[in-house]
Amino acid sequence: METIALYLVAATLGAMLFFAVGIAPTVFQALPIEQAGIFLRRLFPRYYLALIIGSGLAGALWVQSAPWAGGTCLMVALSTLWVRQSLVPRINALRDAELGGDGAAGARFARLHRLSVVINMIQLAALLFLLVRY
Numbered sequence: 001m002e003t004i005a006l007y008l009v010a011a012t013l014g015a016m017l018f019f020a021v022g023i024a025p026t027v028f029q030a031l032p033i034e035q036a037g038i039f040l041r042r043l044f045p046r047y048y049l050a051l052i053i054g055s056g057l058a059g060a061l062w063v064q065s066a067p068w069a070g071g072t073c074l075m076v077a078l079s080t081l082w083v084r085q086s087l088v089p090r091i092n093a094l095r096d097a098e099l100g101g102d103g104a105a106g107a108r109f110a111r112l113h114r115l116s117v118v119i120n121m122i123q124l125a126a127l128l129f130l131l132v133r134y
Contacts (some may be wrong), residue, residue: 005061006134009073012054013127016120019047041092049086052077055127069130076123087116 023043027036059073091112097105 001061002065002134003026005066005069005073006131008054008058008061009081009127009130009134012051012058012076013124015047015050015054016124017077020120020124045084048080048088051080051123052084055080055123066134067127069134072126072130076126079119079123083116083119087112091116092095118125 024040027039028034031039055073056077058072059075059077062073063069063070091109094105094109094112098109
């Protein structure tokens with residue numbers, strides 16, 4: 001079970017890195033900004049769902065034998081669930097308002113977007129730590 005959990009962490013971490021280094025920059029290079037935004041809005045829910053499943057399964061497999069690692073994975077899953085279900089819809093609404101001419105929405109969008117990036121980096125660091133530690 002611990003080996004499977006470790007593989008799940010590695011796969012989840014790999015997906016996170018591939019998205020950050022491969023997918024996102026390529027989308028913005030290949031598509032006009034409006035189309036890139038539409039594409040990423042459709043992709044992000046799937047990305048977050050993959051993180052929730054990968055880290056959640058790893059956490060469930062590790063919770064008995066390595067409670068700290070299991071808890072870390074479950075926290076990644078739960079925080080990703082919150083980002084997916086609560087933060088991203090607010091970010092999208094603020095971006096729409098900004099594009100509609102609401103300057104104040106633009107500042108709030110930037111702040112919440114930065115928060116989502118920071119959360120993602122913390123999650124990435126936590127999973128990388130687990131991968132190296134175990």
